[in-house]
Amino acid sequence: MPRPGNILIVGNGQAGIQLVDSLRKEGHTGPITIIGEETHFPYQRPPLSKDYLAAGTDPAPLPLRAEKFFMDNDVDSRLGAHVTSINRARHTAALADGSTVGYAKLVLATGAANRVLTVPGSRLAGIHGLRTLADAETVHARLGEAKSVVVIGAGFIGLEFAAAARKRGIEVTVLEYADRPMARALSPVMSRWFAQAHRSMGTDLRLGEGIASFENDGAGHVAAAISTTGRRYPADMVLVGIGVIPRTELAEAAGLAVANGITVDTNMRTEDPDIFALGDCANYPSHHAEARTRLESVQNATDQARHTAKSILGTHDPTQGQAYKELPWFWSTQGDLRLQIAGIAQPGDETILRGDPSSGKFSVFCFRNARLTAVESLNHPADHMAARKLLARERSLSPDQAADPGFDFRAHAKEPQPA
Numbered sequence: 049m050p051r052p053g054n055i056l057i058v059g060n061g062q063a064g065i066q067l068v069d070s071l072r073k074e075g076h077t078g079p080i081t082i083i084g085e086e087t088h089f090p091y092q093r094p095p096l097s098k099d100y101l102a103a104g105t106d107p108a109p110l111p112l113r114a115e116k117f118f119m120d121n122d123v124d125s126r127l128g129a130h131v132t133s134i135n136r137a138r139h140t141a142a143l144a145d146g147s148t149v150g151y152a153k154l155v156l157a158t159g160a161a162n163r164v165l166t167v168p169g170s171r172l173a174g175i176h177g178l179r180t181l182a183d184a185e186t187v188h189a190r191l192g193e194a195k196s197v198v199v200i201g202a203g204f205i206g207l208e209f210a211a212a213a214r215k216r217g218i219e220v221t222v223l224e225y226a227d228r229p230m231a232r233a234l235s236p237v238m239s240r241w242f243a244q245a246h247r248s249m250g251t252d253l254r255l256g257e258g259i260a261s262f263e264n265d266g267a268g269h270v271a272a273a274i275s276t277t278g279r280r281y282p283a284d285m286v287l288v289g290i291g292v293i294p295r296t297e298l299a300e301a302a303g304l305a306v307a308n309g310i311t312v313d314t315n316m317r318t319e320d321p322d323i324f325a326l327g328d329c330a331n332y333p334s335h336h337a338e339a340r341t342r343l344e345s346v347q348n349a350t351d352q353a354r355h356t357a358k359s360i361l362g363t364h365d366p367t368q369g370q371a372y373k374e375l376p377w378f379w380s381t382q383g384d385l386r387l388q389i390a391g392i393a394q395p396g397d398e399t400i401l402r403g404d405p406s407s408g409k410f411s412v413f414c415f416r417n418a419r420l421t422a423v424e425s426l427n428h429p430a431d432h433m434a435a436r437k438l439l440a441r442e443r444s445l446s447p448d449q450a451a452d453p454g455f456d457f458r459a460h461a462k463e464p465q466p467a
C-alpha cells in the first residue's frame with residue numbers, strides 16, 4: 049500500500065498542535081509537517097493575560113504538549129519558520145527562507161492577529177498588545193515598573209489584564225467606547241455585574257469613552273491617554289485590547305474565499321478539497337448559532353482540530369453524522385472571578401437570572417424564541433457543566449423552568465433525552 053502523503057499544517061498554536069495529536073490517534077501513518085513562525089516551543093495563550101501577568105518574577109509559559117511529543121509522533125516540527133505563499137496547483141507551500149514543502153493535504157491553522165489602533169500617538173513606546181508569549185514577556189517586564197496603566201477596550205483580554213494589574217497594586221484606568229464591558233459576548237445583566245466588580249477591585253472603568261490620542265513624554269514614550277471626552281489619563285504603560293482580525297492572508301493570496309475568516313464547510317474544508325482551515329482563522333457554518341460564525345476560544349480550536357483530523361482521514365463515525373456540531377464554550381478568569389459561557393447568545397435574547405448576584409455566584413440563561421441558546425455562569429462550574437449537557441443534547445429547558453427557583457435544572461440535565 050502506498051504511504052499516505054504529507055499533511056502540512058501552517059500554525060502551531062492550539063488548533064495545529066491538537067490536529068497533530070488527533071491525526072495520529074485517528075491512524076494517520078504518513079508524514080506530518082507543522083510550521084510555526086514564533087520561535088517559542090508551542091504554548092498555551094490563555095494564561096498570558098491571567099496567571100502569567102499576576103506572577104512576580106520569571107513566570108513560565110505552559111507548553112501545549114511535552115517536548116517529546118513531536119519525537120514520539122514522528123512529526124517534522126519547524127519553529128521560527130514563516131509560510132509566505134501556497135501554490136495550489138503544485139501542492140506546495142513556500143517558506144520565507146526560500147524552501148518549499150509539498151503537501152497532499154494542507155491545513156491553515158494561522159490564528160488571528162491583534163487589531164491595531166490608528167489614533168495619533170499609537171506607535172509610541174510603552175503601548176502594547178497581548179497575543180504572543182513575546183508580547184507577554186514584554187508586558188510582564190513593564191508591569192514590574194509601572195505605576196499607572198491605561199487599558200484600551202473592556203473586552204476579555206483588557207479586563208483580565210486589568211484584574212492582574214490591580215492584584216499587583218497598579219493604578220488601572222479602562223477606556224471603553226461601548227456603554228458596558230464585554231458587550232459583544234455577554235448579556236447586559238452579566239456585563240453590568242462585571243462593570244461593578246471591576247470598580248470594586250479599584251479599576252477606574254470609563255464606559256462610553258474611547259481613545260482619541262496618546263501624549264508623548266518628549267522622548268518617544270507614552271505619557272498619557274486622551275479620551276474622546278478630552279479627559280487626560282496619565283499612563284506609564286498602555287495595554288490595547290480591541291479585538292483581533294483573522295490571519296487570512298495566505299488563503300486570500302491563494303484565491304480561497306474569505307469573509308471574516310477563511311470560509312469552510314461543516315467539515316472545515318475550504319472550496320479546495322485538499323485545503324482545510326480551523327480555529328481562530330476559520331469561518332464555519334455553526335449549528336448552534338444557526339449562521340456562519342468565527343470563534344476565538346480553546347474549545348473551538350481543539351474540537352475543530354479533532355473533527356478536521358477525521359475529515360481528512362475519512363474516519364467520521366457515520367452514526368454521529370459528518371458535520372461539525374460541537375457546542376461552543378468559553379471561560380475567562382478576571383482576578384478571582386471565573387466566568388464560563390456555554391452556547392452562543394445573540395443580542396436581544398431574553399435573559400433569566402438564577403441565583404443571587406450579590407452572592408457572587410449565579411447564572412444567566414439566554415433564550416431565543418423560547419429556545420435555550422446560552423448560559424453564562426459566574427463562579428458556578430456546576431451550573432456551567434449542566435448547561436453544557438443540556439445545550440449539547442438540545443434537551444429543552446423552558447423559560448418558565450429556568451425562572452422557577454425550585455426547578456432542579458442540574459438534575460433535569462442528567463435525565464436521559466426523550467426519544
Ligand SMILES: Cc1cc2nc3c(=O)[nH]c(=O)nc-3n(C[C@H](O)[C@H](O)[C@H](O)COP(=O)(O)OP(=O)(O)OC[C@H]3O[C@@H](n4cnc5c(N)ncnc54)[C@H](O)[C@@H]3O)c2cc1C
Nearest residue numbers: 059061062063085093094131158159327328344345346349
Ligand atoms: C492572551 C490571550 C488569552 C486568552 N484567553 C482565553 C481563555 O481564557 N479562554 C479561551 O477559551 N480562549 C482564550 N484565548 C483564545 C485562544 O487562545 C485562541 O482562541 C486559540 O489560541 C486559537 O488557536 P489557533 O490555533 O486557532 O490560533 P493560535 O493559537 O493563535 O495559533 C496560530 C499560530 O499560527 C502562526 N502563524 C500564522 N500565520 C503563519 C504563517 N504564515 N507561517 C507560520 N506560522 C503562522 C501564528 O504565529 C500562531 O502561532 C486567549 C487568547 C489570548 C491571546
